[in-house]
Amino acid sequence: MMMELWNLYGMQTLMMLLHMVVLLVSVLLGVAYLSYFERKIMGAMQMRQGPNTVGPFGLLQPFADALKLISKETIIPSQSNRAVFVLAPIVFTTLALLAWSVIPVNAQWVLADINVGILFLFAVSSMSVYGVIMAGWASNSKYAFLGGMRSASQMVSYEVSMGLVIVTVILCVGSMNLSDIVTAPRPWWMQILLFPMLIIFLVSILAETNRAPFDLPEGESELSGGFMVEYSAATFVLFFLSEYANMILMSAITVVLFLGGWLPPFGIEALSIVPGVIWFVLKICLILFFFVWCRATFPRYRYDQLMRLGWKIFLPFSLLWVVVVAGTLIMMDAVP
Numbered sequence: 259m260m261m262e263l264w265n266l267y268g269m270q271t272l273m274m275l276l277h278m279v280v281l282l283v284s285v286l287l288g289v290a291y292l293s294y295f296e297r298k299i300m301g302a303m304q305m306r307q308g309p310n311t312v313g314p315f316g317l318l319q320p321f322a323d324a325l326k327l328i329s330k331e332t333i334i335p336s337q338s339n340r341a342v343f344v345l346a347p348i349v350f351t352t353l354a355l356l357a358w359s360v361i362p363v364n365a366q367w368v369l370a371d372i373n374v375g376i377l378f379l380f381a382v383s384s385m386s387v388y389g390v391i392m393a394g395w396a397s398n399s400k401y402a403f404l405g406g407m408r409s410a411s412q413m414v415s416y417e418v419s420m421g422l423v424i425v426t427v428i429l430c431v432g433s434m435n436l437s438d439i440v441t442a443p444r445p446w447w448m449q450i451l452l453f454p455m456l457i458i459f460l461v462s463i464l465a466e467t468n469r470a471p472f473d474l475p476e477g478e479s480e481l482s483g484g485f486m487v488e489y490s491a492a493t494f495v496l497f498f499l500s501e502y503a504n505m506i507l508m509s510a511i512t513v514v515l516f517l518g519g520w521l522p523p524f525g526i527e528a529l530s531i532v533p534g535v536i537w538f539v540l541k542i543c544l545i546l547f548f549f550v551w552c553r554a555t556f557p558r559y560r561y562d563q564l565m566r567l568g569w570k571i572f573l574p575f576s577l578l579w580v581v582v583v584a585g586t587l588i589m590m591d592a593v594p
Protein backbone atom coordinates (compact mmCIF):
# COMPACT_ATOMS: atom_id res chain seq x y z
CA MET A 259 0.00 0.00 0.00
CA MET A 260 2.77 2.41 0.94
CA MET A 261 4.64 1.54 -2.24
CA GLU A 262 1.53 2.23 -4.35
CA LEU A 263 1.03 5.62 -2.66
CA TRP A 264 4.70 6.43 -3.16
CA ASN A 265 4.50 5.52 -6.84
CA LEU A 266 1.31 7.60 -7.26
CA TYR A 267 2.55 10.74 -5.54
CA GLY A 268 6.05 10.30 -6.95
CA MET A 269 4.64 10.17 -10.48
CA GLN A 270 2.46 13.24 -9.84
CA THR A 271 5.45 15.15 -8.45
CA LEU A 272 7.58 14.11 -11.42
CA MET A 273 4.93 15.25 -13.90
CA MET A 274 4.56 18.58 -12.10
CA LEU A 275 8.32 19.15 -12.14
CA LEU A 276 8.42 18.28 -15.83
CA HIS A 277 5.56 20.72 -16.48
CA MET A 278 7.42 23.42 -14.54
CA VAL A 279 10.64 22.87 -16.52
CA VAL A 280 8.81 22.91 -19.87
CA LEU A 281 6.93 26.08 -18.92
CA LEU A 282 10.08 27.83 -17.64
CA VAL A 283 12.12 26.92 -20.71
CA SER A 284 9.28 28.04 -22.98
CA VAL A 285 9.06 31.44 -21.26
CA LEU A 286 12.84 31.94 -21.39
CA LEU A 287 12.95 31.02 -25.08
CA GLY A 288 9.97 33.31 -25.62
CA VAL A 289 11.86 36.16 -23.98
CA ALA A 290 14.92 35.53 -26.17
CA TYR A 291 13.01 35.50 -29.42
CA LEU A 292 10.63 38.27 -28.41
CA SER A 293 13.66 40.59 -28.32
CA TYR A 294 14.66 39.27 -31.76
CA PHE A 295 11.22 39.72 -33.32
CA GLU A 296 10.83 43.14 -31.71
CA ARG A 297 14.01 44.31 -33.41
CA LYS A 298 12.94 42.70 -36.70
CA ILE A 299 9.44 44.22 -36.63
CA MET A 300 10.73 47.66 -35.69
CA GLY A 301 13.38 47.35 -38.38
CA ALA A 302 10.69 46.59 -40.99
CA MET A 303 8.58 49.53 -39.78
CA GLN A 304 11.61 51.83 -40.01
CA MET A 305 12.84 50.39 -43.34
CA ARG A 306 16.03 48.76 -42.06
CA GLN A 307 17.27 45.19 -41.67
CA GLY A 308 17.38 44.44 -37.96
CA PRO A 309 19.53 41.51 -36.72
CA ASN A 310 20.75 39.49 -39.72
CA THR A 311 24.36 38.48 -39.06
CA VAL A 312 24.62 36.02 -36.15
CA GLY A 313 23.23 32.69 -37.34
CA PRO A 314 20.76 32.18 -40.22
CA PHE A 315 18.54 35.26 -40.54
CA GLY A 316 20.12 36.53 -37.29
CA LEU A 317 18.27 33.89 -35.21
CA LEU A 318 21.21 33.42 -32.83
CA GLN A 319 21.50 37.14 -32.04
CA PRO A 320 19.60 36.91 -28.68
CA PHE A 321 22.01 34.23 -27.43
CA ALA A 322 25.01 36.26 -28.56
CA ASP A 323 23.68 39.30 -26.68
CA ALA A 324 23.03 37.24 -23.53
CA LEU A 325 26.51 35.67 -23.66
CA LYS A 326 28.12 39.08 -24.10
CA LEU A 327 26.30 40.57 -21.10
CA ILE A 328 26.80 37.59 -18.79
CA SER A 329 30.54 37.47 -19.57
CA LYS A 330 31.02 41.09 -18.48
CA GLU A 331 31.96 42.14 -14.96
CA THR A 332 29.12 42.86 -12.54
CA ILE A 333 29.82 46.28 -11.04
CA ILE A 334 28.22 47.19 -7.72
CA PRO A 335 28.47 50.91 -6.76
CA SER A 336 30.62 51.41 -3.66
CA GLN A 337 28.02 53.57 -1.89
CA SER A 338 25.06 51.30 -2.66
CA ASN A 339 23.29 48.90 -0.32
CA ARG A 340 24.90 45.77 -1.72
CA ALA A 341 22.38 43.22 -0.40
CA VAL A 342 19.29 45.09 -1.65
CA PHE A 343 21.08 46.03 -4.89
CA VAL A 344 21.65 42.37 -5.75
CA LEU A 345 18.29 41.20 -4.39
CA ALA A 346 16.19 43.65 -6.46
CA PRO A 347 16.62 41.99 -9.90
CA ILE A 348 16.17 38.54 -8.31
CA VAL A 349 12.84 39.62 -6.76
CA PHE A 350 11.72 41.19 -10.06
CA THR A 351 12.58 38.06 -12.05
CA THR A 352 11.06 35.64 -9.53
CA LEU A 353 7.73 37.47 -9.52
CA ALA A 354 7.68 37.63 -13.33
CA LEU A 355 8.05 33.83 -13.53
CA LEU A 356 5.93 32.92 -10.47
CA ALA A 357 2.70 34.21 -12.03
CA TRP A 358 2.89 31.57 -14.78
CA SER A 359 1.98 28.90 -12.23
CA VAL A 360 -1.74 29.73 -12.58
CA ILE A 361 -1.90 30.51 -16.31
CA PRO A 362 -3.83 27.79 -18.21
CA VAL A 363 -2.13 27.30 -21.58
CA ASN A 364 -4.59 24.58 -22.62
CA ALA A 365 -7.42 22.49 -21.15
CA GLN A 366 -6.03 20.92 -17.95
CA TRP A 367 -2.58 22.37 -18.71
CA VAL A 368 -1.98 24.50 -15.63
CA LEU A 369 0.37 24.04 -12.69
CA ALA A 370 -2.04 25.34 -10.01
CA ASP A 371 -5.70 25.47 -11.02
CA ILE A 372 -6.76 27.48 -7.96
CA ASN A 373 -10.21 29.04 -7.52
CA VAL A 374 -8.79 32.53 -6.93
CA GLY A 375 -6.26 32.47 -9.79
CA ILE A 376 -7.15 35.97 -10.94
CA LEU A 377 -6.49 37.37 -7.46
CA PHE A 378 -3.16 35.53 -7.33
CA LEU A 379 -2.16 37.06 -10.67
CA PHE A 380 -3.20 40.54 -9.57
CA ALA A 381 -1.26 40.20 -6.30
CA VAL A 382 1.92 38.94 -7.96
CA SER A 383 1.86 41.57 -10.71
CA SER A 384 1.28 44.28 -8.09
CA MET A 385 4.28 43.13 -6.05
CA SER A 386 6.67 43.55 -8.99
CA VAL A 387 6.86 47.25 -8.17
CA TYR A 388 8.92 46.32 -5.09
CA GLY A 389 11.79 45.12 -7.27
CA VAL A 390 11.86 48.46 -9.07
CA ILE A 391 11.71 50.49 -5.84
CA MET A 392 14.46 48.35 -4.30
CA ALA A 393 16.67 48.86 -7.35
CA GLY A 394 16.11 52.61 -7.40
CA TRP A 395 16.76 53.07 -3.66
CA ALA A 396 19.70 50.66 -3.28
CA SER A 397 21.67 52.17 -6.18
CA ASN A 398 22.24 55.39 -4.20
CA SER A 399 21.76 57.43 -7.38
CA LYS A 400 19.32 60.29 -7.85
CA TYR A 401 18.54 59.16 -11.39
CA ALA A 402 17.78 55.60 -10.27
CA PHE A 403 15.74 56.82 -7.29
CA LEU A 404 13.60 59.13 -9.45
CA GLY A 405 13.06 56.26 -11.91
CA GLY A 406 11.96 53.98 -9.08
CA MET A 407 9.51 56.57 -7.72
CA ARG A 408 8.09 57.17 -11.17
CA SER A 409 7.57 53.46 -11.69
CA ALA A 410 5.89 53.04 -8.30
CA SER A 411 3.33 55.77 -8.90
CA GLN A 412 2.79 54.72 -12.52
CA MET A 413 2.19 51.05 -11.75
CA VAL A 414 -0.06 51.78 -8.76
CA SER A 415 -2.10 54.27 -10.80
CA TYR A 416 -2.87 51.87 -13.62
CA GLU A 417 -3.43 48.86 -11.35
CA VAL A 418 -6.60 50.58 -10.13
CA SER A 419 -8.06 50.62 -13.65
CA MET A 420 -6.86 47.08 -14.30
CA GLY A 421 -8.60 45.91 -11.13
CA LEU A 422 -11.90 47.42 -12.27
CA VAL A 423 -11.49 45.81 -15.69
CA ILE A 424 -11.02 42.43 -14.00
CA VAL A 425 -14.14 43.07 -11.91
CA THR A 426 -16.23 43.46 -15.08
CA VAL A 427 -14.94 40.13 -16.42
CA ILE A 428 -15.69 38.40 -13.10
CA LEU A 429 -19.21 39.86 -13.18
CA CYS A 430 -19.77 38.35 -16.63
CA VAL A 431 -18.40 34.86 -15.93
CA GLY A 432 -19.09 34.48 -12.20
CA SER A 433 -15.74 32.89 -11.35
CA MET A 434 -12.18 33.86 -10.41
CA ASN A 435 -10.75 30.59 -11.72
CA LEU A 436 -8.81 31.29 -14.92
CA SER A 437 -9.86 28.05 -16.62
CA ASP A 438 -13.52 28.83 -15.88
CA ILE A 439 -13.05 32.34 -17.28
CA VAL A 440 -11.84 30.85 -20.57
CA THR A 441 -14.61 28.26 -20.89
CA ALA A 442 -17.51 30.41 -19.65
CA PRO A 443 -20.08 31.07 -22.41
CA ARG A 444 -20.12 34.66 -23.66
CA PRO A 445 -22.86 35.72 -26.09
CA TRP A 446 -22.10 38.35 -28.71
CA TRP A 447 -23.63 41.20 -26.72
CA MET A 448 -21.38 40.39 -23.77
CA GLN A 449 -18.31 40.55 -26.02
CA ILE A 450 -19.38 44.01 -27.21
CA LEU A 451 -20.03 45.05 -23.61
CA LEU A 452 -16.47 44.07 -22.60
CA PHE A 453 -14.75 45.61 -25.64
CA PRO A 454 -14.16 49.08 -24.06
CA MET A 455 -12.57 47.36 -21.06
CA LEU A 456 -10.29 45.45 -23.41
CA ILE A 457 -9.01 48.76 -24.79
CA ILE A 458 -8.41 50.12 -21.27
CA PHE A 459 -6.66 46.89 -20.29
CA LEU A 460 -4.36 47.00 -23.33
CA VAL A 461 -3.28 50.56 -22.55
CA SER A 462 -2.91 49.76 -18.85
CA ILE A 463 -0.58 46.81 -19.45
CA LEU A 464 1.68 49.12 -21.45
CA ALA A 465 1.97 51.32 -18.36
CA GLU A 466 2.20 48.33 -15.99
CA THR A 467 5.20 46.91 -17.88
CA ASN A 468 6.86 50.34 -18.36
CA ARG A 469 6.71 50.02 -22.13
CA ALA A 470 6.61 52.79 -24.70
CA PRO A 471 4.92 55.22 -24.86
CA PHE A 472 4.82 54.90 -21.04
CA ASP A 473 8.49 53.98 -20.47
CA LEU A 474 9.00 56.99 -18.20
CA PRO A 475 10.86 55.16 -15.38
CA GLU A 476 13.63 54.44 -17.92
CA GLY A 477 13.48 57.84 -19.62
CA GLU A 478 17.02 58.21 -20.95
CA SER A 479 16.38 61.78 -22.05
CA GLU A 480 16.01 63.02 -18.46
CA LEU A 481 16.98 60.11 -16.16
CA SER A 482 20.03 58.71 -17.99
CA GLY A 483 18.78 55.14 -17.61
CA GLY A 484 16.19 55.19 -14.88
CA PHE A 485 16.14 52.63 -12.08
CA MET A 486 18.49 50.32 -14.05
CA VAL A 487 21.18 52.94 -14.65
CA GLU A 488 23.66 51.42 -12.15
CA TYR A 489 23.13 47.80 -13.22
CA SER A 490 25.41 45.89 -15.54
CA ALA A 491 26.21 42.39 -16.79
CA ALA A 492 24.17 39.56 -15.17
CA THR A 493 22.07 41.84 -12.95
CA PHE A 494 21.03 43.90 -15.98
CA VAL A 495 20.19 40.66 -17.82
CA LEU A 496 17.74 39.77 -15.02
CA PHE A 497 15.94 43.11 -15.37
CA PHE A 498 15.88 42.76 -19.15
CA LEU A 499 14.53 39.20 -18.87
CA SER A 500 11.89 40.30 -16.36
CA GLU A 501 10.60 43.14 -18.53
CA TYR A 502 10.07 40.87 -21.52
CA ALA A 503 8.70 38.04 -19.36
CA ASN A 504 6.18 40.52 -17.95
CA MET A 505 5.18 41.49 -21.49
CA ILE A 506 4.47 37.84 -22.31
CA LEU A 507 2.65 37.40 -18.99
CA MET A 508 0.41 40.44 -19.50
CA SER A 509 -0.33 39.25 -23.04
CA ALA A 510 -1.31 35.84 -21.65
CA ILE A 511 -3.60 37.46 -19.06
CA THR A 512 -5.26 39.51 -21.83
CA VAL A 513 -5.79 36.36 -23.88
CA VAL A 514 -7.34 34.53 -20.90
CA LEU A 515 -9.63 37.40 -19.91
CA PHE A 516 -10.82 38.63 -23.30
CA LEU A 517 -9.69 36.47 -26.24
CA GLY A 518 -10.85 33.00 -25.25
CA GLY A 519 -7.56 31.53 -24.05
CA TRP A 520 -6.76 28.27 -25.82
CA LEU A 521 -10.16 28.11 -27.60
CA PRO A 522 -10.29 28.69 -31.37
CA PRO A 523 -11.14 32.27 -32.43
CA PHE A 524 -14.81 33.28 -32.81
CA GLY A 525 -15.88 29.86 -31.50
CA ILE A 526 -15.41 28.23 -34.92
CA GLU A 527 -15.60 24.48 -34.25
CA ALA A 528 -13.80 23.59 -37.50
CA LEU A 529 -10.66 25.23 -36.13
CA SER A 530 -10.63 22.90 -33.12
CA ILE A 531 -8.38 20.50 -35.05
CA VAL A 532 -5.53 22.88 -34.23
CA PRO A 533 -4.19 22.16 -30.69
CA GLY A 534 -5.35 24.68 -28.11
CA VAL A 535 -1.82 25.57 -27.05
CA ILE A 536 -1.12 26.74 -30.62
CA TRP A 537 -4.09 29.11 -30.52
CA PHE A 538 -2.94 30.33 -27.11
CA VAL A 539 0.55 31.13 -28.41
CA LEU A 540 -0.77 32.80 -31.58
CA LYS A 541 -3.06 35.06 -29.55
CA ILE A 542 -0.16 36.00 -27.26
CA CYS A 543 1.89 36.87 -30.36
CA LEU A 544 -0.93 39.15 -31.51
CA ILE A 545 -0.82 41.12 -28.24
CA LEU A 546 2.98 41.21 -28.32
CA PHE A 547 2.81 42.70 -31.81
CA PHE A 548 0.61 45.41 -30.28
CA PHE A 549 3.40 46.12 -27.74
CA VAL A 550 6.01 46.48 -30.50
CA TRP A 551 3.68 48.45 -32.76
CA CYS A 552 3.08 51.02 -30.01
CA ARG A 553 6.80 51.35 -29.34
CA ALA A 554 7.55 51.98 -33.00
CA THR A 555 4.63 54.40 -33.49
CA PHE A 556 4.04 56.66 -30.48
CA PRO A 557 6.35 59.19 -28.85
CA ARG A 558 6.89 59.06 -25.09
CA TYR A 559 4.19 60.66 -22.93
CA ARG A 560 5.02 63.39 -20.46
CA TYR A 561 4.61 62.31 -16.85
CA ASP A 562 1.67 64.62 -16.19
CA GLN A 563 -0.07 63.24 -19.29
CA LEU A 564 0.45 59.71 -18.00
CA MET A 565 -1.06 60.50 -14.60
CA ARG A 566 -3.98 62.44 -16.11
CA LEU A 567 -4.85 59.55 -18.42
CA GLY A 568 -4.85 57.07 -15.55
CA TRP A 569 -6.66 59.06 -12.87
CA LYS A 570 -8.93 61.46 -14.80
CA ILE A 571 -9.97 59.31 -17.76
CA PHE A 572 -9.47 55.58 -17.16
CA LEU A 573 -10.53 55.48 -13.49
CA PRO A 574 -13.89 57.34 -13.88
CA PHE A 575 -14.72 55.47 -17.08
CA SER A 576 -13.88 52.09 -15.50
CA LEU A 577 -16.07 52.84 -12.48
CA LEU A 578 -18.92 53.88 -14.75
CA TRP A 579 -18.52 50.79 -16.93
CA VAL A 580 -18.65 48.43 -13.94
CA VAL A 581 -22.09 49.89 -13.19
CA VAL A 582 -23.12 49.62 -16.85
CA VAL A 583 -22.01 45.98 -17.06
CA ALA A 584 -23.76 45.05 -13.81
CA GLY A 585 -26.97 46.82 -14.89
CA THR A 586 -26.91 45.17 -18.31
CA LEU A 587 -26.44 41.72 -16.83
CA ILE A 588 -29.40 42.25 -14.50
CA MET A 589 -31.55 43.62 -17.33
CA MET A 590 -30.67 40.68 -19.62
CA ASP A 591 -31.17 38.20 -16.74
CA ALA A 592 -27.65 36.90 -17.36
CA VAL A 593 -26.10 37.24 -13.92
CA PRO A 594 -24.00 34.07 -13.44
